[in-house]
Amino acid sequence: MAALLEQLAPSSSVRIGGLTRSFGERVVLDGVDLEIPPGQFVALLGHSGSGKSTLLRAIADLDHGASGSGELLAPERVSVVFQDSRLLPWRRVLDNVVLGARGKDDEGRNPVERGLAALAEVGLAGRERAWPSQLSGGEQQRAALARSLVWEPELLLADEPFGALDALTRIRMHTLLRELWERHRPSVLLVTHDVDEAVVLADRVLVLDGGRFSLDLTIGLDHPRSYRDPRLAEYREQLLSALGVDQDDNHPAKEATA
Amino acid sequence: MTDTVTGAVSGTLAPPAAVPGTPVRRSSAPPGTVVRHRTRRLAPGRRLPYSRLAGPLLLLLVWSLGSVTGVVDPRVLPAPWTVVHTGAHLWVSGTLRTDIATSLWRAAQGFAIGLTVGVVLALVAGLSRTGEALIDGTVQINRSVPTLGLIPLFILWLGIGETFKVAIIAIVVYIPIYLNLYSALAGIDTRYVQLSEVLRLSRWQFIRQVVIPGSLPGFFVGLRLGVTGSWLSLVVLEQINATNGLGYMMFQAQNYGQTDVIVLGLLIYGIFGFVSDSVVRLLERRVLAWRHSLSS
Numbered sequence A: 001m002a003a004l005l006e007q008l009a010p011s012s013s014v015r016i017g018g019l020t021r022s023f024g025e026r027v028v029l030d031g032v033d034l035e036i037p038p039g040q041f042v043a044l045l046g047h048s049g050s051g052k053s054t055l056l057r058a059i060a061d062l063d064h065g066a067s068g069s070g071e072l073l074a075p076e077r078v079s080v081v082f083q084d085s086r087l088l089p090w091r092r093v094l095d096n097v098v099l100g101a102r103g104k105d106d107e108g109r110n111p112v113e114r115g116l117a118a119l120a121e122v123g124l125a126g127r128e129r130a131w132p133s134q135l136s137g138g139e140q141q142r143a144a145l146a147r148s149l150v151w152e153p154e155l156l157l158a159d160e161p162f163g164a165l166d167a168l169t170r171i172r173m174h175t176l177l178r179e180l181w182e183r184h185r186p187s188v189l190l191v192t193h194d195v196d197e198a199v200v201l202a203d204r205v206l207v208l209d210g211g212r213f214s215l216d217l218t219i220g221l222d223h224p225r226s227y228r229d230p231r232l233a234e235y236r237e238q239l240l241s242a243l244g245v246d247q248d249d250n251h252p253a254k255e256a257t258a
Numbered sequence B: 001m002t003d004t005v006t007g008a009v010s011g012t013l014a015p016p017a018a019v020p021g022t023p024v025r026r027s028s029a030p031p032g033t034v035v036r037h038r039t040r041r042l043a044p045g046r047r048l049p050y051s052r053l054a055g056p057l058l059l060l061l062v063w064s065l066g067s068v069t070g071v072v073d074p075r076v077l078p079a080p081w082t083v084v085h086t087g088a089h090l091w092v093s094g095t096l097r098t099d100i101a102t103s104l105w106r107a108a109q110g111f112a113i114g115l116t117v118g119v120v121l122a123l124v125a126g127l128s129r130t131g132e133a134l135i136d137g138t139v140q141i142n143r144s145v146p147t148l149g150l151i152p153l154f155i156l157w158l159g160i161g162e163t164f165k166v167a168i169i170a171i172v173v174y175i176p177i178y179l180n181l182y183s184a185l186a187g188i189d190t191r192y193v194q195l196s197e198v199l200r201l202s203r204w205q206f207i208r209q210v211v212i213p214g215s216l217p218g219f220f221v222g223l224r225l226g227v228t229g230s231w232l233s234l235v236v237l238e239q240i241n242a243t244n245g246l247g248y249m250m251f252q253a254q255n256y257g258q259t260d261v262i263v264l265g266l267l268i269y270g271i272f273g274f275v276s277d278s279v280v281r282l283l284e285r286r287v288l289a290w291r292h293s294l295s296s
C-alpha cells in the first residue's frame, strides 16, 4: 500500500542512503546520501577518479563488478547517455534510436513513431536512414539523446555526454538538453568536468570528493541562463574552491571555461 | 593549367600556389618558393567496375604474345588457344564435363559441411561458457594438426571413396571460419554490452541485434579463408587420391605428357577460385554496407 502511494505521488525520484562502493581495497564511494526530487536537474562535479561514474553506474544498476552496500531507490524508467554516443554502427540512425523500445506509449504511439518524433526534437529529422558513421560527432550525440528520449525516462543519467565535443557544439547541446528537459521534465543527473556547464544547466550542483559530497549547491537563477551572466561568477567561484582550485591557479577545470 | 601538371589530378579544386603562375606539384620548385603541397590521398582512389579482371587479362595477353612470337616453347606452356581448343574437345567428346561436376560437387559438399560446423561450433563456444569450455580448446588442438597430414588416417577410417575427401575439405574449411567467428563473438565491445543492459535488451535481442551483427566482419574474414582452403585441399586430394575429377584428369595428362590438359585443369581451378572469391566479396559488400558507407 505504501509502495502504491509512493508511486502515485513520489516525493523523490532517486533516494540513496549510505551507499558504499569499492574495488578491492579501494573505497570509491564511502556512505553517499542523496535525494533527488522528481524533475530536478542536478550536475555532479569532482576530480577525475573521485567516483562520479561509479555513482552513476550504481544508480543505473550497471556495476556488476563492484562490491558495496547501502540503500538505493531509482525510478523504473532510467535512460543513460554516455560520453561516446554508443550508436551501433551496423544499424541506421532510426533503428539505433528505437533499439530495445517496445509497446505503445500513453498517447498510443509505437516505438518507430516515438523514434521519429525524438529525432525531430533533436534536429535530426531527415537523417533517419543514415548510418551512424555518416553523422558528425555532435549529431551522433543528438541521436544518443533521441534514443534516451524514446524511453520517456523519469531519470536521465548522463556521464560527460558533451565531453568529446568542441566548445561551440557543446553550447548548442546545452541549449538542446535544457529544452528537452523543459518539455519532458525528467530528473537529470549530469556528470561533468566543466564548471561552466554545471552552473549554466543545473538547478543544483554536487561536488564529490573523498567518497562523499563535499558541496551541495543550489543555483537559484532563472532559465535560460547566459554564459555571460555575472551572477554565475559567484557560484563558479564556490565550486572551484570546493574543487581545490585557487583563484590564480592554472587548473584544467578553469581552462575548460568556454 | 592542368596541362603543366603531370600525373593524375583527381581533385576538382585547383591547389593553391604561392607564386601566381607557378605550376604546382612540380618537383623542382625554384629555391625560395614555397609550394604548398596538397594533402596526399592515402586511400586508393575509386575502384572501376570489373577492375579486378585487369591483372588476369594482362597475364593472358603476355601469354598470348609469348606464344605467337615463339618465345614460349609450346611443350613447356601451350598457347592459350590450344588450351581452349583442348578444353572444347574434352568438353564435347571427353570426360571434362563429369570431371568438373565431380570436383565442384566435392568442393561444395565439403564447404557446406565445414561452413555449417564452423558456424555452429563458433556460436555455441562464443555465446555460452559451457560451450567455450568444451569446444574452444578442442578446436585449437585440431587446428595445430596439419589437416592434410590426416589424409592417411582418414583413408584407413573412411576408405578411399568420396567421404574422406569431403571430410578433409570440411575440416580445412571449418577451422578458419570457427576461429574468426569465435574471436569476433567473444571480443564484443563491452561498451555495447553496457548499452544493451541499459536498454534492457533480452538475451536473445542482445545476441541477434548486437553480438551477431557485430561479429559479421570477423565471419567474412573466416569465410574467405574457408573458400580458398576448400579449393586448395581439393587440388591436393584429387591429385593424390582420386579416380575422377579435375585433379585426376591432370594427373593422367602428366603420364602422357599432355601439357595442354594440365594447363586447362589449372585454369579451371583458377577460375573456380576467382569466381567464388568474387561472390563472397559481393556478399560481404552487401551485408557490411554500414562499413563501406564512408569509402564508397
Ligand SMILES: Nc1ncnc2c1ncn2[C@@H]1O[C@H](COP(=O)(O)OP(=O)(O)OP(=O)(O)O)[C@@H](O)[C@H]1O
Residues within 6 Å of the ligand: A023, A028, A046, A047, A048, A049, A050, A051, A052, A053, A054, A055, A065
Ligand atoms: N571496474 C573497476 N575496477 C577497478 N577499479 C575501478 C573500476 N571502475 C572504477 N574504478 C576505480 O574507481 C575510481 C573511481 O572511478 P570513476 O570512473 O568512478 O571516476 P570518475 O570520477 O568518473 O573519473 P573521471 O572523471 O576520470 O571519469 C577510480 O580510482 C577507478 O580506478
Ligand SMILES: [Mg+2]
Residues within 6 Å of the ligand: A052, A053, A054, A159
Ligand atoms: Mg567518469
